[in-house]
Amino acid sequence: MPEVTEGWYLVLGALLFTIGAVxxxxxxxxxxxxxxxxxxxxxxxxxxxxxxxxxGDVGGQAIVFFVLVVAAAEVVVGLGIxxxxxxxxxxxxxxxxxxxxx
Amino acid sequence: MVxxxxxxxxxxxxxxxxxxxxxxxxxxxxxxxxxxxxFGIAVLFVAQExxxxxxxxxxxxxxxxxxxxxxxxMLLGIDRIxxxxxxxxxxxxxxxxxxxxxxxxxxxxxxxxxxxxxxxDEPSRALTGMxxxxxxxxxxxxxxxQIGRVLFTDYVLAFELTAAxxxxxxxxxxxxxxxPGDVAALPVHPDGGAPxxxxxxxxxx
Numbered sequence: 145m146p147e148v149t150e151g152w153y154l155v156l157g158a159l160l161f162t163i164g165a166v167x168x169x170x171x172x173x174x175x176x177x178x179x180x181x182x183x184x185x186x187x188x189x190x191x192x193x194x195x196x197x198x199x200g201d202v203g204g205q206a207i208v209f210f211v212l213v214v215a216a217a218e219v220v221v222g223l224g225i226x227x228x229x230x231x232x233x234x235x236x237x238x239x240x241x242x243x244x245x246x
Numbered sequence: 247m248v249x250x251x252x253x254x255x256x257x258x259x260x261x262x263x264x265x266x267x268x269x270x271x272x273x274x275x276x277x278x279x280x281x282x283x284x285f286g287i288a289v290l291f292v293a294q295e296x297x298x299x300x301x302x303x304x305x306x307x308x309x310x311x312x313x314x315x316x317x318x319x320m321l322l323g324i325d326r327i328x329x330x331x332x333x334x335x336x337x338x339x340x341x342x343x344x345x346x347x348x349x350x351x352x353x354x355x356x357x358x359x360x361x362x363x364x365x366x367d368e369p370s371r372a373l374t375g376m377x378x379x380x381x382x383x384x385x386x387x388x389x390x391x392q393i394g395r396v397l398f399t400d401y402v403l404a405f406e407l408t409a410a411x412x413x414x415x416x417x418x419x420x421x422x423x424x425x426p427g428d429v430a431a432l433p434v435h436p437d438g439g440a441p442x443x444x445x446x447x448x449x450x451x
Contacts, residue, residue: 148253151357153290156257158353160264160283162346167268169342175315179267179280182311186287189303197294202392205296206401209393212306213408217415219311223318224422230322 153194160187172237174226178219185215252293260286273319277312284308298390 164183171177189208196204225244229236233243259282266279284307291300397405 146250148250152253152257153294155353155357156253156260156290158349158356160260162349162353163261163264163268165349166342166346167264169338169345171268173273175273175319176267176270176276179276179315182280182307183264183267183283186284186307189299190287190290193291193294193296193299196296202396203400205299205389205393206396208296208299209302209397210401210404210408212302213412216306216311217411219314220415220419221422223314224419227318227322228422234322 150194150198154191157187157191157194160184160190172239174222174229174236174238174241177238178222178226181218181222182215185211249293252289256286256289256293259283260290274316277315277319280315281308281312284312296389298393 161184164180164187167180167183168177171180189211192204192208192211196202225241229241229244233240236243263279263281263283263286267276267283270276270279284303288300288303288308291297291303
């Protein structure tokens, strides 16, 4: 069985990022789009941790903390917007976000 | 050997969950698939000896963020089936295909460069440049101590800024979620559906 090198983790991260990016473009349910953004953020986190291990530098792991904080803030605001939209327009999709204008 | 098996199992869970997120027609199923993916990422964090981050990943992501998403799904009762075959935006599917192929090509390039230049003893530095010289992972010092040290020295400004960011996000969420009395609901279709011409009408109908 081949030994796992860091490149495998990087490729896995890239695949996960690809799936997330395709999901954001493809899906129209705002909640599922948020989940796909989470997938992309997690792919980047995995890449950061891998580079941290490769380069022997703990800074990569510290950056993941900030990514987590930004992800939490993004989800809070994104869900707030989603709730505000869906409360006024049940069954809304991402195409209907312009209804919130003004 | 152990790491190989761990990696393969976790990668399977991660990719399966990720495909589940974008392929599930029900939002609840997508959220549960997301849990699988996030858990697999936490396993890979442990495999790479980032133990603190693995714990934080499970607590913050699966414990807080996914639960928040599920709360919203349940609260609004929007766990309806989405018709993914309805294409509102012209060329949306084609754009997704182009984006996916492009990113996959990038991933393939990363893997190819890695295999090309690296050997067992001297792994490739083609993608990464030089070894970090600032904060080496010191042997014998725990993961938490190392991260805590850089957080409160090198990254202290960013650390302070995250406090401001979280405060702003909380205030924003409260403002967005409150139910103002003077905001009239949007005109609703007589049969209780969405306003005419909206995408929701077509999805629901």
